[in-house]
Amino acid sequence: MTKVLLIDDDKKHSDLLRAYFKRFGINLICAYEAEGGFRLLNREDPDLLLLDVMLPGKDGFEICREVRKSSNIPIIMLTARGEVIDRVSGLELGADDYIGKPFEPRELVARVQAILRRAESTGSAGGKLAFEGLEIDTETRSVTVDGKPVELTSMEFELLVILARRHGRKLSRDDILSELRGIDAAILTRSVDIMISRLRNKLGDSVKPPRFIQTIWGRGYSFVGIPQTDA
Helix, strand or coil: EEEEEECCCCCCHHHHHHHHHHHEEEEEEEEEEHHHHHHHHHHHCCCCEEEEECCCCHHHHHHHHCCCCCCCCEEEEEEECHHHHHHHHHHHCCCCEEECCCCCHHHHHHHHCCCCCCHHHHCCCCCCCEEEEEEECCCCCCEEEEEEEEEHHHHHHHHHHHHHHCCEHHHHHHHHHHHCCCCCCCHHHHHHHHHHHHHHHHHCCCCCCCCCEHHHHHHHCECCCCCCCCC
């Protein structure tokens, strides 16, 4: 059974969500503050983290930052604040998606299922994508740059695979988001740029000319890594 961890201080709402998620074969385990959340994260090894922004003590942004230091678990931020900057902040810290409160429980379940389905389908294609200095293993969901492992979040890995499988093609931000799905249209341009920037930093690709991801000014991005051929 799929296991999802929810960190939200609203116990009544959490209990209702737990019962609702069960109808879809999802075991929702709940914590109500940061310390309890970290204990459950380490003990239960959930498939995905639902993280409320407005929490007592450490807020959702602080928890997201700390989780990302040691885990690539998919994260969906739950925010009652509607400002775009709050949503962008979550993406900058490594969240995979966000949903504004109040929300329909069915929409939240759909977001969870979409992220987990993407992760599964990315690996189901199988095989490796090899370029000079970069290797992507879609089965183990691992990446190495110059022989050294690189830790990517679920969303970052999927973004890299999307670009690499379309080597040499110019992809607009809309093209990328239509592949990724799940990101609100309100911040289309900014969200893609943030994810690309984060991915480049992890790949050590913030150089000129870029080794892997090239910006096509005004149009989007293109993967320019040189395919590795067998000797």
